[in-house]
Amino acid sequence: MNRRPTLAVVAQAAGVSLKTASRVLNGEPNVAPATRERVQDAAASLGFRRNAVAADLARGGFSRLVGFITGDLANEFYSALASGIERELREHGLQLLTASSDEDAERESALTGELLERRVGALIVTPAGADHSALRGEIAAGLTVVVVDRPAAGMDVDTVVIDNRGGARAATLHLLEHGHRRIGFVGDEPHLWTYQERSAEFLAVMAEAGVPDARRWLRHGAHSAAAARDLAAELLAGPDAPTAVLAANNRATVGTLQALRDVPGGADVAVVGFDDFELADLLGITVVAYDAVEMGRRAAELAVARSAEPDRPVELVVLPTTVLARGSGERPPR
Amino acid sequence: MNRRPTLAVVAQAAGVSLKTASRVLNGEPNVAPATRERVQDAAASLGFRRNAVAADLARGGFSRLVGFITGDLANEFYSALASGIERELREHGLQLLTASSDEDAERESALTGELLERRVGALIVTPAGADHSALRGEIAAGLTVVVVDRPAAGMDVDTVVIDNRGGARAATLHLLEHGHRRIGFVGDEPHLWTYQERSAEFLAVMAEAGVPDARRWLRHGAHSAAAARDLAAELLAGPDAPTAVLAANNRATVGTLQALRDVPGGADVAVVGFDDFELADLLGITVVAYDAVEMGRRAAELAVARSAEPDRPVELVVLPTTVLARGSGERPPR
DNA sequence: TCTGCTCTTGACAGCGCTGTCAGCCGACGA
DNA sequence: TCGTCGGCTGACAGCGCTGTCAAGAGCAGA
Numbered sequence: 001m002n003r004r005p006t007l008a009v010v011a012q013a014a015g016v017s018l019k020t021a022s023r024v025l026n027g028e029p030n031v032a033p034a035t036r037e038r039v040q041d042a043a044a045s046l047g048f049r050r051n052a053v054a055a056d057l058a059r060g061g062f063s064r065l066v067g068f069i070t071g072d073l074a075n076e077f078y079s080a081l082a083s084g085i086e087r088e089l090r091e092h093g094l095q096l097l098t099a100s101s102d103e104d105a106e107r108e109s110a111l112t113g114e115l116l117e118r119r120v121g122a123l124i125v126t127p128a129g130a131d132h133s134a135l136r137g138e139i140a141a142g143l144t145v146v147v148v149d150r151p152a153a154g155m156d157v158d159t160v161v162i163d164n165r166g167g168a169r170a171a172t173l174h175l176l177e178h179g180h181r182r183i184g185f186v187g188d189e190p191h192l193w194t195y196q197e198r199s200a201e202f203l204a205v206m207a208e209a210g211v212p213d214a215r216r217w218l219r220h221g222a223h224s225a226a227a228a229r230d231l232a233a234e235l236l237a238g239p240d241a242p243t244a245v246l247a248a249n250n251r252a253t254v255g256t257l258q259a260l261r262d263v264p265g266g267a268d269v270a271v272v273g274f275d276d277f278e279l280a281d282l283l284g285i286t287v288v289a290y291d292a293v294e295m296g297r298r299a300a301e302l303a304v305a306r307s308a309e310p311d312r313p314v315e316l317v318v319l320p321t322t323v324l325a326r327g328s329g330e331r332p333p334r
Numbered sequence: 335m336n337r338r339p340t341l342a343v344v345a346q347a348a349g350v351s352l353k354t355a356s357r358v359l360n361g362e363p364n365v366a367p368a369t370r371e372r373v374q375d376a377a378a379s380l381g382f383r384r385n386a387v388a389a390d391l392a393r394g395g396f397s398r399l400v401g402f403i404t405g406d407l408a409n410e411f412y413s414a415l416a417s418g419i420e421r422e423l424r425e426h427g428l429q430l431l432t433a434s435s436d437e438d439a440e441r442e443s444a445l446t447g448e449l450l451e452r453r454v455g456a457l458i459v460t461p462a463g464a465d466h467s468a469l470r471g472e473i474a475a476g477l478t479v480v481v482v483d484r485p486a487a488g489m490d491v492d493t494v495v496i497d498n499r500g501g502a503r504a505a506t507l508h509l510l511e512h513g514h515r516r517i518g519f520v521g522d523e524p525h526l527w528t529y530q531e532r533s534a535e536f537l538a539v540m541a542e543a544g545v546p547d548a549r550r551w552l553r554h555g556a557h558s559a560a561a562a563r564d565l566a567a568e569l570l571a572g573p574d575a576p577t578a579v580l581a582a583n584n585r586a587t588v589g590t591l592q593a594l595r596d597v598p599g600g601a602d603v604a605v606v607g608f609d610d611f612e613l614a615d616l617l618g619i620t621v622v623a624y625d626a627v628e629m630g631r632r633a634a635e636l637a638v639a640r641s642a643e644p645d646r647p648v649e650l651v652v653l654p655t656t657v658l659a660r661g662s663g664e665r666p667p668r
Numbered sequence: 669t670c671t672g673c674t675c676t677t678g679a680c681a682g683c684g685c686t687g688t689c690a691g692c693c694g695a696c697g698a
Numbered sequence: 699t700c701g702t703c704g705g706c707t708g709a710c711a712g713c714g715c716t717g718t719c720a721a722g723a724g725c726a727g728a
Contacts, residue, residue, distance in 0.1 A: 004475060006683095006684055006685085007684065007685065008684075008685095016707080016708085017707065017708040017709080018684095018685080018686095018708080018709095019686080019687090019707075019708055019709080019710095020706085020707060020708070022685070022686065023706095023707090026686085029705095030704095030705060030706060030707090031705095031706070031707085032705085032706065032707090035706080035707085047471065047475065049447070049450050049451055050451055050684090050685080051391075051395055051451065051453060051683090051684055051685070052448075052451040052452045052453070052685095053387055053390055053391050053395060053397055053452065053453050053683095053684080053685090054391050054395065054683070054684035054685040054686090054713090055684080055685055055686070056387055056685090056713095057385075057387050057388050057391055057683090057684080057685070057686090057713050057714070057715090058684075058685040058686040058687080058712080058713055059685085059686065059687085059713080060686095060713070061385055061387060061388065061713060061714070063387055065431075072417075073407075073413050073416060073417050073420075074410070074413050074414055074417045076408070076410065076413075079407050079408050079410075079413045080408055082407060082432075083406075083407050083408045083434070086407075086432075086433070086434065095431065095433070095448065095452070096431075096432065096433075097399075097429065097430075097431055098416075098420075098430065098432055099420070099429070099430075100417070100420065113383070114386075114429065116383050117383055117384055117385065117386040118386045118387065118399075118429070119385060119386070119387050137381065141338060141381065225612070254612065254613065254616065257616055258615075258616055261616065278559070278588065279588065279613045279617070281592075282588065282591055282592055282595065282617075283613070283616075283617070340713095340714055340715085341714065341715065342714075342715095350677080350678085351677065351678040351679080352678080352679095352714095352715080352716095353677075353678060353679080353680095353716080353717090354676085354677060354678070356715070356716065357676095357677090360716085364674095364675060364676060364677090365675095365676070365677085366675085366676065366677090369676080369677085384714090384715080385713090385714055385715070387713095387714085387715090388683090388713070388714035388715040388716090389714080389715055389716070390683095390715090391683050391684070391685090391713090391714080391715070391716090392682080392683055392714075392715040392716040392717080393683080393715085393716065393717085394683070394716095395683060395684070
């Protein structure tokens with residue numbers, strides 16, 4: 001086990017009291033320069049390292065850690081979020097503690113518990129389940145919570161989301177404007193808020209455009225690329241197959257592309273994906289893009305702001321989306 | 335601020351001593367069932383949550399946190415590592431604290447410091463710099479360190495790497511066997527060990543195959559896709575342009591593909607990439623693949639093992655690689 | 669009934685640090 | 699010369715929990 005000198009040892013070596021040593025190492029004022037130097041020398045030569053655990057405890061039991069509970073860190077969207085959060089927290093001298101829920105509500109609440117035991121100063125969550133009663137209790141107890149990507153139903157907390165409706169509308173219009181009428185929609189799990197928003201807007205736009213019963217091309221369950229692939233394949237094999245597909249998340253886009261590769265005439269089907277991804281550019285895929293890193297950054301910013309000022313009004317940040325035309329969305333109907 | 339009941343409050347409510355309450359909440363034996371129940375009820379009704387910070391301190395000042403310092407969490411390779419690590423740690427009741435160094439040695443050492451202040455029980459690192467003197471001191475002080483992806487030069491620590499030589503050899507042979515002689519190599523920063531291993535083996539195999547001066551097609555600096563793209567474009571524009579490219583990491587592969595798209599005749603150039611990536615399958619890119627999640631898992635496993643038994647012999651784990659033929663690497667020379 | 673044991677419980681002293689408060693000293697103004 | 703004030707320092711009491719140790723209760727066997 002790692003035995004390190006404590007502050008007391010440093011203080012003794014420098015011939016000062018514990019408290020004075022503490023002052024020096026925390027950069028507090030009102031220490032004579034000579035004393036300061038003696039303590040610093042002692043600390044350096046002993047290889048002293050302050051114990052943040054003890055310091056946090058003494059200061060009131062709160063750590064300078066912020067927890068982030070997310071669906072799946074291996075998904076490029078979530079890792080972009082995490083990187084935005086981390087960057088912002090760092091500016092404020094805070095550290096990020098990540099945990100992934102695998103989109104499982106039960107695991108989410110277990111993780112919440114663990115992070116709370118660690119006395120995180122705030123929690124940033126992409127809510128998996130619909131039931132946030134556990135969280136609600138914590139908020140009442142004074143915990144700072146920020147939700148990101150999806151709002152937490154019925155909870156009055158700071159939230160950062162993108163303009164899902166606007167993005168879905170733009171994407172659908174984009175395809176309609178290129179002449180498509182039969183447009184498929186490959187979406188995520190129906191209980192996810194993002195699915196609901198995107199699909200509802202898709203249907204609304206189709207109705208406005210006078211396309212009857214667009215619901216027949218609506219599919220859901222594409223939370224993995226493999227599932228999306230099957231859904232897309234089934235959709236494209238139908239008698240009334242769409243000439244264009246709106247893939248409602250990055251997994252769905254990949255799966256749809258896989259399906260299109262295997263279906264005869266698949267190369268002619270227009271595709272617009274929701275969520276940009278690195279190779280979309282190379283593949284020439286038109287997407288609804290937004291800034292996931294910024295999303296994380298804003299969430300962290302809100303967390304910091306609320307910790308500092310618990311009574312500030314709850315904020316809802318909605319980030320804009322843009323359609324990036326790269327070819328796949330501009331193909332005319334076959 | 336989040337005011338929560340302390341153990342003392344719970345104990346009082348249950349009419350027992352602090353210590354007995356502690357026993358119950360830690361699941362220790364030798365507590366009368368009736369007492370146990372009283373304490374549990376009190377804890378539940380008060381919304382008690384143990385303070386892991388204080389508990390860790392009382393237990394000796396070590397947290398059940400394991401730190402992971404990595405290059406860039408947004409890179410799919412590192413996030414796969416992180417997810418493997420997290421999964422394994424969880425099995426042992428440990429939590430992961432991630433921090434990214436942006437491949438910057440200075441930042442790496444600052445982060446190391448922060449994690450140590452947090453008294454992480456172990457540190458898993460993908461070493462950025464060449465100078466690990468700071469780490470060396472910590473190890474001497476008893477810290478458990480495991481390095482992953484690249485060995486830390488001159489340090490006797492547990493290490494998990496892939497068989498870079500074997501992978502590079504297989505990839506180069508693969509291209510040679512498909513008739514290529516002029517083979518380009520687009521590699522990472524030259525100070526990285528993985529670059530050195532892969533490039534050295536590439537040159538060795540080329541020499542064995544009787545291809546003179548393969549070094550003329552060797553390029554480095556492809557740590558981002560953009561940089562790789564420029565390198566590959568330059569390589570392919572030369573008078574003695576290669577008919578095949580070995581892209582030595584996932585960034586390099588993406589950049590190379592971008593360059594090939596833009597260069598006339600680029601579609602005929604064979605490509606083998608080092609590191610698999612999600613869309614490689616869709617794009618038909620032949621790659622040298624290995625299991626990054628497993629790599630993380632093994633690293634975490636070693637960290638746990640060494641923490642438990644500090645004197646065990648140092649281990650070097652080398653994971654195998656495979657060539658996955660998907661088309662791009664099987665194209666004959668033009 | 670007494671001894672010896674196990675089971676259960678609690679008192680107490682920290683873990684390593686910080687906040688509070690009080691004390692000391694030299695300097696400065698009157 | 700004295701009073702006062704500001705800079706500097708240290709004693710001390712915790713933060714919320716756990717480890718140690720010892721004491722009390724209950725019970726079996728002698």
